[in-house]
Amino acid sequence: MNYIITGGTGFIGTHLTNLLCELHPDAKVWNLDIVDPAKLDVMTNEKERQEYTTIKDWKSPLVEGETRKSTFVYCDVRKPIENLPFTPTSEDILFNFAAVHRTPGHPDHAYFETNIRGAENVCAFCEKYGIKKMVFTSSIAPYGAAEELKKETTLPTPNTAYGISKLVAEKIHMMWQADDQKDRQLTIVRPGVVFGRGENGNFTRLYWAIKGHKFAFPGRKDTIKACIYVKELVRFMLYRLENHGVGVELYNCCYEPAYTIEHIVDVIKSKTGLTQFVPNIPNAVIMPVAAVIGALGAPMGICPARVKKLQISTNICGKKMKNSGYDFKWSFEGAVEDWFIDNKKKYLK
Template identity: 30%
Template sequence: MKEKVIFVGASGFVGTRLIETANAEFDIKNLDKQGSHFYPDITVNGDVREQSSLDSHFLGQQTVVLLAAEHRDDVSPTSLYYDVNVQGTRNVLAAMDKNGVKNIIFTSSVAVYGLNKKNPDENHPIDPFNHYGKSKWQAEEVLRAWHSEEPEERSLTIIRPTVIFGERNRGNVYNLLKQIASGKFAMVGAGNNYKSMAYVGNIVEFIKYKLHNVEKGYQVYNYVDKPDLNMNQLVSEVEKSLSKKIPSVHLPYAVGMLGGFCFDILSKVTGKKYSISSVRVKKFCATTQFDASKVHACGFVAPYTLSQGLDRTLQYEFVSAKKDNITFVSE
């Protein structure tokens, strides 16, 4: 008999790849407020904000993987971050308690550490700079309180991924890769700032690894594919993968931020969302490196190197013919 696992919020980018990765090894149910393009047969409707839509679906489940989150930079109203990420977590835990489910894997974020920290590990002080990071930290606190009520019986694994990229994703990394690949790319700053990244094919394998190795207690892991690349090295990776020379244009940081503020104003005036904003320029120029020694020392072996993940993504998005146009929007 396969272990029964319920994925909450797995109709999106990471969840779809996770189902693809784990479907043959687990009896999976996907609960999401949105339908699944690829796995409608195992998907049921439910919203983490509505307790009544959750409870009955947790009956007989052994482990929960909580992926559901509000995560874009431009969510409005900002209360949605807390309604979904914090209260939604409380509701999931209540549904688990009503059905005797003791194990949960929760995807948090390195956003809990804040910007421009010096390679924080899992014990680094918490200092989120936006509502997403604040709400993820509050959700973690709710989970830790839940675990502490029955620490000998419950299993809690918190995974804090860095920015995740991969095939079919439409987020900040895709937008960056697209700009670089098009040759219409201007580097803001010197390009020496490092970026920790995670390939979706690796993060889902780690979640599956933890599903196979559920143990009572509490564990928290940063997830990053190492070694980190700086922005100039990332451009070189794109050049190598696509066999093309990318023009090198550098803009001063002040000019880049000014452009970001202009797009902020334009967005407010028109009501439209743009790929450029002051927050995204600030994040682009920040050094975002995170220590992932713990995850890579726990027995898990990532199936792809970071270079391989970038190459697979670039080839799929900009070289190979596509069978469909299904994509997933994230940060």
């Protein structure tokens, strides 16, 4: 049996591989990706690395001294998946993580090309080899940007190319399952902000901004930011694989209730020893400042689009996950502390 991960070089894929190999030491994990981790992990030139990964200031999800545990296979999901160095079987399990996901940051067609065509090609691959179990990592972006609480039953109203592409990709995966409803198992997860070692995203930027006295609450402290620890997310995926029969399951993946940005900042400070004061700057002041900083190259990722994104709540309901029978290993506070320990209690990255 093979574990096949499309987009396995990335943040979530690497943590999933680590967990699979921890729980199943003899597991064969195949990483189908366009980014070769053997090249990425040894690159020291930041410009060269950013061109290779498209991620600015990339940091590895590996703990110091740790090595990659999957076998890399170059694979572009925008094209039919073929000529693999192994023979897939109907007993294999596929995790589809391949996506263009950072937003803003890519032209609209890039989201559609990778996320929609990629979904079609991945599902065609599973169809070809009779693979019956698949996990698809979607996003909360299909809900659209709004303050209202979003449950799995909420009507999706995506308002970005990324959100639209992810919603269409979900439907493509559902059509794959519907073609053989009696035998196929599909789990779709919509994670909130996923944080942890190697995220290269919002929480890392938040930590360094606080540390460098460069963060202020952007006009409000009560913005809700649904989130989930990466190690918790991959544990939950495996739990659903083992406790889910045939059919389709859809889960929001986030702590319940979701936390405010003020609580997130307080926990990050308390667990990492930061004492910096974080002011609350009125919107009328912070947006012009963000525009100026953005014009200077957006250090720390500060620009009007990101500030606006920070001001909108991601008010996602995690009750279904909480009541699924899954036993959380970490509280939010424990997760931040565990992440800090992964970095030898020096910083968060």
